[in-house]
Amino acid sequence: MSALRLLGSELRLVFGRRRNQFGLAVLTVVPILMGIALKVQRGRPGGGLVGAATNGPFLAIASLTLETTIFLPLAISMVAGDSIAGESQQGTLRYLLTVPAGRTRLLAVKYASIVVGAFAAVLLVAVVGVVLGVALFGADPMTSMSGTPLPFAAALGRTVLVVGYLGVGVAALGAVGLFVSTLTEQPLAATIATMVVVALSWIAEGVTQLAWLQPWLLTHWFLNAVDLVRDPILTTNVVRGLQLDAAYIVVFVLAAWARFTTRDVTS
Amino acid sequence: MTAAVASAGLTKRFGRLTAVDGVDLDVPAGSVYGFLGPNGSGKTTTIRMLLGLIRPSAGTCELLGNPMPDAVLATLPRVGALVEGPAFQPYLSGRANLHRLDAADRTAEARSSVARVDAALDRVGLTAAASKKYRAYSLGMRQRLAIAAALLRPRDLLVLDEPTNGLDPQGTREVRHLVSSLAADGATVLVSSHLLSEVEQLCTHVGVMSRGRLVSQGPLAELRAKARPVLELTTPDAAAAVGVLSGLGVTASAAGDKVTGDPGGVAPEAAVAALVGAGVRVRGFTCASPSLEDVFVSLTGEGFDVGP
Numbered sequence: 001m002s003a004l005r006l007l008g009s010e011l012r013l014v015f016g017r018r019r020n021q022f023g024l025a026v027l028t029v030v031p032i033l034m035g036i037a038l039k040v041q042r043g044r045p046g047g048g049l050v051g052a053a054t055n056g057p058f059l060a061i062a063s064l065t066l067e068t069t070i071f072l073p074l075a076i077s078m079v080a081g082d083s084i085a086g087e088s089q090q091g092t093l094r095y096l097l098t099v100p101a102g103r104t105r106l107l108a109v110k111y112a113s114i115v116v117g118a119f120a121a122v123l124l125v126a127v128v129g130v131v132l133g134v135a136l137f138g139a140d141p142m143t144s145m146s147g148t149p150l151p152f153a154a155a156l157g158r159t160v161l162v163v164g165y166l167g168v169g170v171a172a173l174g175a176v177g178l179f180v181s182t183l184t185e186q187p188l189a190a191t192i193a194t195m196v197v198v199a200l201s202w203i204a205e206g207v208t209q210l211a212w213l214q215p216w217l218l219t220h221w222f223l224n225a226v227d228l229v230r231d232p233i234l235t236t237n238v239v240r241g242l243q244l245d246a247a248y249i250v251v252f253v254l255a256a257w258a259r260f261t262t263r264d265v266t267s
Numbered sequence: 268m269t270a271a272v273a274s275a276g277l278t279k280r281f282g283r284l285t286a287v288d289g290v291d292l293d294v295p296a297g298s299v300y301g302f303l304g305p306n307g308s309g310k311t312t313t314i315r316m317l318l319g320l321i322r323p324s325a326g327t328c329e330l331l332g333n334p335m336p337d338a339v340l341a342t343l344p345r346v347g348a349l350v351e352g353p354a355f356q357p358y359l360s361g362r363a364n365l366h367r368l369d370a371a372d373r374t375a376e377a378r379s380s381v382a383r384v385d386a387a388l389d390r391v392g393l394t395a396a397a398s399k400k401y402r403a404y405s406l407g408m409r410q411r412l413a414i415a416a417a418l419l420r421p422r423d424l425l426v427l428d429e430p431t432n433g434l435d436p437q438g439t440r441e442v443r444h445l446v447s448s449l450a451a452d453g454a455t456v457l458v459s460s461h462l463l464s465e466v467e468q469l470c471t472h473v474g475v476m477s478r479g480r481l482v483s484q485g486p487l488a489e490l491r492a493k494a495r496p497v498l499e500l501t502t503p504d505a506a507a508a509v510g511v512l513s514g515l516g517v518t519a520s521a522a523g524d525k526v527t528g529d530p531g532g533v534a535p536e537a538a539v540a541a542l543v544g545a546g547v548r549v550r551g552f553t554c555a556s557p558s559l560e561d562v563f564v565s566l567t568g569e570g571f572d573v574g575p
Contacts, residue, residue, distance in 0.1 A: 002373040009370040013356065091354025095416065098318050098350065100343040101371035264321035 003105060010113040014079060015120075023075050027121055030071065031063035031129035039136045055142045057155035060129025061162050061229055067125055068166060068222040073198040076170050079117045080177025081191030083110040084260065088185040088267045103261045107178075111253055114174035119167040126163045130156070144231040161228045165238060169222050172245035173198065175252035176218075182260040185267050215240070218248060269332065271296045271424050271455035272317060276326035279312050286312040288479040289326065294457055294472065299450045301466030301487070302459035304476030305567060310459045311351050313476070314428050318348055331423055344374045347417030348426045353409040357402035361393055361412050364401055368416050375420060387415040392441065406433035414442065418449075425449060427458045431465055443469055463560050477567040494562045498538065500526040501551035511545045512538065530554055 014020055038059070064072075084107070087093040096106060141149040150158065177194040184190050201219040204210045214220045221241030227234040272294035279287040287309040294300040304310050315321045317328055319336030328335050333342040355364040365384045369375050375383075388397050391411040396404070404412065410433050417425055427446070431439040446469055450456050460466050466473060467487075474484040483490060498517065502508050505521035512519040512528055515538060519528030530538065535554035542549050 002375075002377075005370045005377055006373075009367045013359070013367070017358065090356070091352070092356060094315075094320055094350050095348075095354055095368060095413075096371050097320060097339075098343055098346070098348040099368055099371045100319075100339050102340055102373065105373070106371070262322075264315075266315070266321060 003109060006101065006105070006109045007112055010109050011116060014113050014117060020079065020117075023078060024121065024124055027067060027071055027075060027125050028128045030067050031059055031125060031132055034063055034066070035059050035129075035132045035136050042137075055137045055140045055152065055155065056130040056133030057152070057159040058142045059133030059137070060126040060159050061225070063125050063129045064122065064162055064166055065223070065225055068169070068219070068225070069202065070198075072121060072125075072166070072170050073173055073219075074195060075121050076114065076118050076174045077177050077191045077194035077198070080114050080174040081181050081189075081194055082187040083114060083178055084181040084256075085184050085187040085190045086181075088265070089187055091267055093267060094265055097265060104257065107182075107253075107257055107260050111175065111178050111256075114178060115171045118170040118174050119163070122163050122167045122170060126159055130159060145226055145229045146231040148231040150229075150231065155229075158229050158233075161233075162225050165225050165228060165241070166222065168242060168245045169218060172248040172252075173218055175249045175256070179252040179256040179259070182256045182263070216244070218244065221245075269296050270294060270329070271298070272300075272328070272330055272457060274313075274317070274326060274328035277313065277316060277323055277328050278325040279309075279316060279321065280324045285479055287316070287323075290476075290479075290481045291484075292317075292328070292474060292481065293484060294455060294474075296455050297450070297453065298472045299446060299456045299458065299470045301470035301473040302457055302476070303463065303466055303473055303563065304459075304461065306461050308476040308567070309479040310461075310476050311428055314348075314350060314426055314457075314459060318343065318346070318350065318426065320350070340373075344372060344420070345423040346426060347419070347422040347424070348428075349413045349417050349430055350426070350428050352429070352432060353413035355401045355409070355412060358400060360398050360400055361404065361408075361415075362388065362397040364412065365416055365419060369419055372419070383419055387418045390418055390445070391415045407435060407438050410434055411438070414445070421452075422449075422454055425454055425456045425458075427456065429459055429461070431460070431462070439465070463563055467559055475563060475566050482566050490562060491556075491559065494556045494559065496530055496554055496556045498526075498528045498530045498535065498554045499552070500528075500542070500549065502526065502542075502547055502549055504547045507545065508542060508547045511542050511547060515541055524550075 087096060097103065139152045141151050142155040144150045176197060177190065180193045181190040198219060201217040204213050204217060205220060221237065221244060224237040224241050227238050270293050272292055274290055274292040277287060277290040278285065290313055302310055316323050317330055317335060319339035322336060330342050331345055335342065356367065359367065362384060365387060366380060369380050369384060388394050391414050393408065393411050393415060396408055414430060431442050434442060446456050446458060458469060470487055472485065473487050473490055475482050500508055501524055503524055505524055505526050508526045509519050509521050515533050517528045517530055517533050517538065519526050539549060539552055
């Protein structure tokens with residue numbers, strides 16, 4: 001009960017920050033830009049299959065796939081990097097700990113708010129995508145990645161699955177950010193370090209000599225979100241992706257806990 | 268009396284620097300303990316160890332009878348703390364900041380939160396500014412808010428690190444009054460300061476830190492007793508005066524037309540009568556105890572605003 005009260009306070013703080021509100025607004029730019037671009041293209045000859053297959057859920061899923069490359073990782077790096085290091089830099093950490101909030105409890109609440117933030121960001125893009133997509137292109141069936149038509153309701157269901165899958169993936173990246181955030185008193189450094197991990201992952205994704213490494217990178221499996229839009233759903237890689245997410249969450253949350261519960265708070 | 272704060276051989280090393288070196292604190296329950304020392308003498312590091320923020324390199328400490336940092340969760344709800352200046356969320360109002368800290372306290376009652384926050388704000392005189400964002404607060408208002416946070420619930424022990432920093436004279440007086448009223452309610456107060464005047468008027472006990480060591484500790488009266496009075500005489504007949512004073516049993520020495528000595532048990536008026544009777548031309552005579560400040564400077568070996 002008392003942890004919920006603290007979580008409520010934490011969420012109000014995270015979502016009440018102008019910076020984070022601005023970040024969420026930026027996330028919605030992608031579905032809006034894509035929607036406008038597709039609408040303009042469809043009106044012309046050569047609009048082709050993409051134009052014809054476009055509907056609400058399609059716009060949401062396509063936007064999410066694009067945003068997993070940089071915008072969603074950036075958003076979660078900002079929130080996760082700030083989580084402990086931000087309190088440390090402001091000096092508010094010492095007051096939370098002398099309340100006492102409890103180090104383990106505080107860390108749990110911080111990570112819970114990161115998870116909520118991850119799902120909120122993914123969900124926001126999806127909702128904006130679906131609403132705008134329906135407004136621009138209607139609620140026609142959408143063409144699955146396998147080429148078969150998906151009725152609107154089914155496509156909406158698939159969108160929910162994509163949101164869940166990417167939400168977990170982004171939350172796993174948030175665990176990395178949380179850990180980095182316990183290492184430093186500079187929130188910006190924690191955010192940048194987490195983004196460096198993401199950037200290196202994408203680089204490794206493009207180097208064939210690093211093929212052995214790729215299955216161990218979170219970002220590698222982000223792209224398998226499209227497997228949820230095949231007919232039938234291709235589960236193999238999605239399950240492997242979720243397993244890696246779970247492993248990252250366990251390892252990095254535990255590492256953050258080991259570090260945070262033993263470190264001297266001198267800020 | 269049992270100790271509200273007790274430490275034994277408390278030591279903290281940061282790399283090669285020993286910030287706190289074998290400190291044995293003894294803060295009796297119900298006392299107002301002035302924790303004195305120049306800036307950088309290890310007061311704040313000691314307080315951080317007491318509150319479980321940093322781990323001692325060696326030694327132990329107890330708060331309200333519980334070992335720290337092991338019993339942090341059980342002990343700290345009974346302790347209000349102000350550590351190294353105020354720190355709050357800049358974009359939240361003063362009131363929202365207090366609600367956030369109250370939400371962080373697992374033992375605080377959510378139902379009474381509003382009433383307790385308002386009472387704490389009222390007690391430090393911040394009610395009118397409670398809705399302003401913290402970043403718009405002046406240093407004095409920030410300091411008051413930090414004190415309010417320590418008063419969110421009844422406490423058995425208050426640890427106040429430099430509570431009057433940044434306050435105007437009026438604010439300083441209010442804090443002094445507040446500390447006295449808290450002590451009157453039965454709370455033990457440990458108040459750190461590099462300003463002697465603050466402590467002198469507030470405290471029943473003092474501990475003096477210098478270069479990481481606790482160089483003196485005890486009731487204020489005991490420390491005052493260490494300040495032996497000094498007799499000072501101005502006269503053109505210095506040599507004769509030293510002779511007369513020696514006859515009374517006062518060890519004195521002359522420098523130009525100044526004679527200084529330790530009066531011991533000799534009453535000042537008796538010394539003056541003897542000097543005048545012997546024909547010494549007395550132009551000035553004082554017999555006064557050195558200020559507490561002088562005692563501290565002699566203990567710490569440095570001025571009060573100078574760090575090592």
